[in-house]
């Protein structure tokens with residue numbers, strides 16, 4: 535399985551077919567990357583209070599007139615239990631055609647899960663078409679939220695879901711597949727990590743400063759944090775699902 539984040543981090547380049555993605559905005563600090571990712575998304579969603587972030591933070595992030603930014607950035611859907619979205623924000627987007635879906639009957643799954651379920655229900659076979667789902671505001675902040683967001687990666691393990699903040703990205707590497715990660719040194723690194731969340735694994739890597747060679751990893755033992763890229767091509771294979779993370783370089787002008 536091939537992974538390449540460079541195009542996303544640079545605002546997308548030549549291989550535009552690989553750039554068909556869904557954007558989900560969560561209710562935590564909006565990364566500066568959000569405006570860039572918005573432009574090429576085929577579906578733009580907010581998870582409940584994520585809509586407040588779009589409404590209130592995006593104009594500040596762009597340093598532009600509130601009313602102009604708000605009219606330009608209208609999400610396709612707002613989904614969740616709707617206990618965080620502000621009434622005026624809901625009214626604003628609803629009046630401009632955004633679908634607002636109340637899933638408050640479900641108090642067992644987080645709003646991000648509800649958003650991904652919507653993508654699963656409305657897209658024909660998203661796993662097979664390799665469609666990426668980019669989630670901003672997913673990392674940092676409240677630790678239970680962060681863990682809830684990571685749990686969604688495991689709940690939809692055949693989907694290509696990537697969690698972002700301004701400093702890191704995180705995605706799942708499903709087990710028993712050779713993963714090739716094409717690194718874009720201009721935009722990512724130098725740090726990376728391979729995290730055996732939940733269960734032990736035996737993993738092999740190439741292209742890292744500290745490689746694994748049929749090496750066992752588990753919490754309480756070895757976990758590959760503060761690793762570094764040694765090549766623009768990294769390979770990873772493992773007998774258990776792993777979390778992959780790499781650092782994101784600050785973008786010029788942000």
Ligand SMILES: Nc1ncnc2c1ncn2[C@@H]1O[C@H](COP(=O)(O)OP(=O)(O)OP(=O)(O)O)[C@@H](O)[C@H]1O
Pocket residue numbers: 560561562581582583584614615617618619644645646671672673674675676677679680682683
């Ligand atoms: N502090 C945070 N850190 C990371 N993610 C967050 C944080 N706050 C919210 N989120 C994400 O944004 C989504 C929507 O946030 P919102 O505040 O609307 O959620 P919520 O599920 O109603 O919150 P709560 O669980 O407190 O009731 C959450 O499901 C979560 O994925």
Ligand SMILES: Cc1ncc(C[n+]2csc(CCO)c2C)c(N)n1
Pocket residue numbers: 615640641642643644645
């Ligand atoms: C064992 C267990 N722990 C916590 C919750 C609460 N919870 C989990 S997701 C969610 C929705 C948040 O928008 C809520 C309230 C639960 N249901 N079951």
